[in-house]
Amino acid sequence: MGAARSAVSEKSGPMNAFRALMQPHRIVMLALLLGAVIWCAVALRWDWIPEYAPLALEGLWRTIWILVVTCVLGFLLAIPLGLAQAIGPWYLSAPARIFCTVIRGTPLLLQIWLLYYGLGSLFPQIPWIRSSELWPYLRQAWPYAVLALTLSYAGYEGEVMRGAFGSVNKGQLEAANAFGMPRFTMFRRIWLPQAIRNVLPTLGGETILQLKATPLVATITVVEIYAVSSRVRSDTFIVYEPLILLAVFYMIIAGIIALLFRRFEDRVPG
Amino acid sequence: MEFFFETLGLAESAKLLSLSPPGWGGNLLRGLANSMQIAFGAFGFGLLIGLFGAYGKLYGGVVLRDLLAVYTTVIRAVPELVLILILYYVGTDLINKISEVMGYGRVEISGVVAGIWVLGVVQGAYATEVLRGAIQAVSPGQIEAARAYGMPPFMLMRRVTIPAMMSFATPGLANLWLIATKDTALLAIVGFSELTLETRQAAASTRAYFTFFLAAGALYLIVTLCSGAVFARIEKWARRGQPSLKRAGR
Structure with missing residues (x-):
């Protein structure tokens, strides 16, 4: 031992x-x-692979695309959410806290369905939306998927960033203040970088959680890699092989995310 | 009461959500009861797996430890939705094979049992890590002292390890319980009629999507907030006699 x-x-x-x-x-x-x-x-049977390979590649690409877009947008949204909760006045911090509680307290599947079916049934009743330029996009499923996943990531990350902003050493902020640094410069150069450095390991874990949330958008007809495996299953009645391959794909992507974040952590001066 | 709903313009929603049959409130509450049943079962099953897993990881042989490492890594890297499908098919196939060998023919597996099995295996991986960390945080002197007195392993676990690790494990377990309640929604995809699926059926047949999804969200939120309060009390109880965290942190 x-x-x-x-x-x-x-x-x-x-x-x-x-x-x-x-x-x-x-x-x-x-x-x-x-x-x-x-x-x-x-x-096992693998003879279905050549037929579905192009579709699977497309699905894989869509999964990664959704993951990257929602993580970036969600993180950008999480910064003001965290800041509002950490130092904001009550009329900013209270809504931010409520938003984070609601997002974290309800299942993501419910949020996705609420946005897709709810907004999707509301929009056609409003004439100016139907005549607007955005209507061709709003009729598709992916804007709702991206919106739901972005809000979900922002809700979880807002809570993380609240702790991160609070954990930055006060002396550094006071030093910047004493040098007469403008508040926004101080935020950009000192506060934000240190907060992000402190939560990099958490962010890595949360990004893997976000990857694991992406198959949920298949339930609103977005064709990503999970939806492709479901189609193989329903077309050919082969159950295990597509699921095993799918699990392997997800493990590879999760491994790549973990590796990227570890390299990132190594490069950031600690 | 009705006047109150009229003035707010919610009379329609109140009628849709009423508990007796023209309204769908009863269906939602039945779905919630199913969800809670599965969440409780899966959480308990997961705790059981987690306790054995944590002991295996800490005190087991090399092979057992590597196998448990594979289990926790794979479960935590693959989406719950994919795991649910795999475990669901594997579970039903295995049970049917066994019952055919024993000469009973195919059996119908109840949704509750399947849900508890599937979510329990997923929860077990996370619980293993939470409990392993908590057991490691117990000062080894206490466990060694109990061993030195010749306390049998099971009594040691019951009297020393579990009470001493409770305060370290409660925050992680509270998180796991919340994940369990939210993961029950995923069973909607394999067709089990828990809260989310009941909601969707009610919404689809009345076209009142916002009313029902918001109502279901409120139900989930009530569960989350209530269990948050309960776990805060449990943590306070588990921490009794220990110095306050606030002062220790400064």
């Missing part, structure tokens, strides 16, 4: 990681895993 624990606590370089992997029981487990993969490749 002592040896195993020291192997875990060693610094994780590529050489050490390799050595940790080469313990006897891990070699046996890797061999079993390899066997399982080979069995999956041989015994």
Whole structure:
């Protein structure tokens, strides 16, 4: 047990990681895993892949696109939400707090359906919306998906940013103040960067959670990677193979997100 | 009361939400009861998995620890929706295979049991991590002292580890409970009639989407806020006798 624990606590370089992997029981487990993969490749049905590959690529692209857009927009919205809760007067902080509580207290699926079916049934009754330039977009599903996921990310991140703004060392802000730095410059150069640095690990986790929320938009007819797997299932009655492949895809994307955030954390001076 | 609704222009909504059959309020409350039943079951099942998982990760052999690491990593990286589908099909297939081998033929699996099984396995992965962290935060001297007195492992867990880790585990478990209540909404997609699906059916047949979705949102929010208050009390109870966090943090 002592040896195993020291192997875990060693610094994780590529050489050490390799050595940790080469313990006897891990070699046996890797061999079993390899066997399982080979069995999956041989015994299960994969002949549907060529037919659905273009659609799957399109779906994959749409998943990533939705993830990136909603995370960026949601984070931009979270900054004022966090700021309002951290230092805002009551007439700004109270609505921000209520928004975050409501978003965090109700299921995302309900929010998506409320926006899509609710707004979607309301808009056609209003003449000037139907005659406006935006109407061709508002008739599609993806604006509602993007809106719902953005608001959800903003709600969760607003709470995170509230803590982050509060955690920045007061002395630094006072020093900037003493130098006569304008308030906005102080916010841009000192407060925001330090707040973001403090919550980078949390943000990484939240981004993976956001990735795991994206398949919900398939329920409002947005064709992303999850919807493609559902279509394969209903077209060919093959149940497990598309789901296994889908899970592997999500694990790869989650791994890439974790890796990106770790590199980002390493580059930021701590 | 009716005058009050008239003046606010909510008479229509109040009629739609009334509890007796022309209104859909009864359906929503039945859905809520189903959701809560599954959330309780899944949370309990998840805690059970989490307790064994945490003990396995801390005190188990090398193979068990690696297997548990794979379990928690995979479950936490794959969307709940995908896991729900996989576990749902695997669970029903396995039970049907077993019952066919035993000569009973195909069995119909109740939605509640399937929901508890599926969400419980997902919750178990998160609970394992929460409880592992909490057990590690208990000062090892206390556990060693109990061992030195020759306390059997199960009694040690019941009398020392669990009471001492409660204060560390409660915030994480409160979070998990909230995730459990919200994840029940996902079962709507496999066709289980919990609150979200009942809401959607009511909304689709009356075309009053905003009324019903907002009402369901309010129900979820009430559950969330009430359980927040309950967990705050539990945490206060679990922390009894410990120095206040506020002063310790400064």
